[in-house]
Structures are given as structure tokens and as C-alpha cells.
Amino acid sequence: MTIQDNCKKNYVANLNNNYITKVLATGPVLEAQRATFSNLFTQSFSHAYRDLQLDLFDLPQEQTLSSYLEHSFNATWSLIQSGKLQLWVEVSRDSSELVVGFICVQTKDDICYIEQFVVHPDFQRIKIGSNLIKAVEERYRLIWLHTRHINEVAISFYTRNGFIRSDADDGDMAYPIEFPSRSSKTFMLMKKVIS
Secondary structure, eight states, X not given: OOHHHXXXXXXXHTTTSOOEEEEOOOSHHXXXXXXXXXXXXXXXXXXXXXXXXXXXXXXXXXXXXXXXXXXXXXXXXXXXXXXXXEEEEEEOSSOTTOEEEEEEEEEETTEXXXXXXXXXXXXXXXXXXXXXXXXXXXXXXXXXXXXXXXXXXXXXXXXXXXXXXOOSOOGGGOOOTTSOXXXXXXXXXXXXXXX
């Protein structure tokens, strides 16, 4: 049994505990963990898109999925290091070195935007993602995100967790202009209102 198998088994047995750590400090300590987050990001998205055709991504002709993911991670990491995004991680109870998921959020008052949401493929479907969403729900009254139309697994996950498809302007819950815009041809805008 690998360390991941052992940690996964123990994590499932302890789902009621809170494993969210909000990483506040940027700098050398966080930078030392860059490779861990980069690998997790690449593994998760490669797994999610493994059966999809690359032409569905609208990538430039020379770009591969791997180079696209590397570019996406680097852009996200720059935003984390600049302080524009908060990075929250979920670690295994048995090994705080084993990051099993993370979420990056941009905030404005009591509203947030989920920029990136990643769960290690070996730890999916055991409430890691739901726990990360719950941690965000405890702090914000409105959560926005974009997900690709082709990512049916993500759409299903978000729907099960109370997100609905939305337009950018839903009356008093308008999508803040400070948050990223995405092509509606490629991405679906979703939101969750916390009551």
C-alpha cells in the first residue's frame, strides 16, 4: 500500500474533521512548494481532460494540453504570489506534506470568485472538493466561477453542490467587474448564493 493509498483510507475515515488550511503568506516558504502545486494542477486537469479532443479547447495550433496547463498554472501562481488570489489547501491528516486539493479564490467584500479548483485524481469522489467548497461557503455570501462547457464532470459536481448556471448580470447579484471574464463560447458562468 502506497502512502497515498494509506492517507486516502485514513482520510475517508475522518471526513468530519476540518482539513482546510488558508495559506496567508506568500514568499520563500510558499515558493518552495510550487512544484507540489504545479504537479497536482497538471495531474488533476490532465485526468479531467484525458478523454477529450484537443480541438474542443480552442488552443493555438502549436500548443499542446501540457503546455496550456503549464501556462495556466504559471499565470495562477503569479496571481497567488502577487496577493491577488488566496490559496487554500487541503492536506492529508497523516501527512501534511501530501496536498490532496487546493482552491484559489479572488475576493471582493463578501463575494468570491473561484479561479482554480484542483483535487488530486486519487482523492476524488471522497468529499475533498465538497469540503473545500464548504470552507469557501463559510466565508462568503456569493460564489462565482467559470467552468468549461465540455467539463461535464465539473458541471455535475458544482450542480450537486448548489451552483446554478448564471448570466453576468443577475440584478442585484451582478458579476463584479474586478473578476475575470471568460468567453461564453468556451466557459459556463456559475454561481452559488449562500443563505
